[in-house]
Amino acid sequence: MTGPHAKLAELGLKLPELVPPVASYVPAVQSGQTVYVSGQLPIADGKLLATGKVGGGVSAEQAKDLAQRCGLNALAAIDALVGLENVVKVVKLTGFVASAPGFTGQPGVINGASELFGAVFGEAGRHARSAVGVAELPLDAPVEVEVIVEVG
Template identity: 90%
Template structure:
């Protein structure tokens, strides 16, 4: 028997947080047909950013990788609240944004924090297409932001 996404999270010592409140005029996730689109998720916990600043200047790549994992965990919470994690058939696409200091080129390694979590939670269904993009600024001076698209059944 395959472990549920909830059991996989528990094995990792993780719990789904409350869905992060939007910081502007949008909703955390929407469903259209069999697709759920999750809005960009910041590394928030209990309503506060876990870190601010640029990766490669003040925020280490390793810290940013952990923050990207938190973004993915927040995305999972949004999916769960909308349709339930047990209904995810496939993680289709993950887009990660990294607020990068000049010269920082480690965006793929940072966003692996999010990708690895989704792969662990959903197994083969967690393998996804991905973009890891360096940007100059993110909302609230967040170091990372992640958005996710999943197929549900």
């Protein structure tokens, strides 16, 4: 059986450094067998990868890649707290898309994170989900993702 770190490597992806919080919260918290990951922005090397509205200055394809980065950052938060190898199930993913007027492709954007979790965890990566269009996100980010996982 291939573990999540090996699956990431097979996908040509590397688990990033834990993104420090941008306000007064922690990246992830465990309660019993559940880990709640705070909203993750598409940050790499301490910088937001893009700003603006999806369907405006940010394309849906670019936003899907940004959602994947949010997912990677969520995985880093889980790994730092409990270790990815302890994830039993990805339970719920909530994705927020800063949307230009008339943009309705939020589900396709959030597929960037959903497909990542499926590729890394297989059947255990299939999850319930919401993909929500919003007017603004912190730091003018185009996408934000939060995750709930079960650990064992």
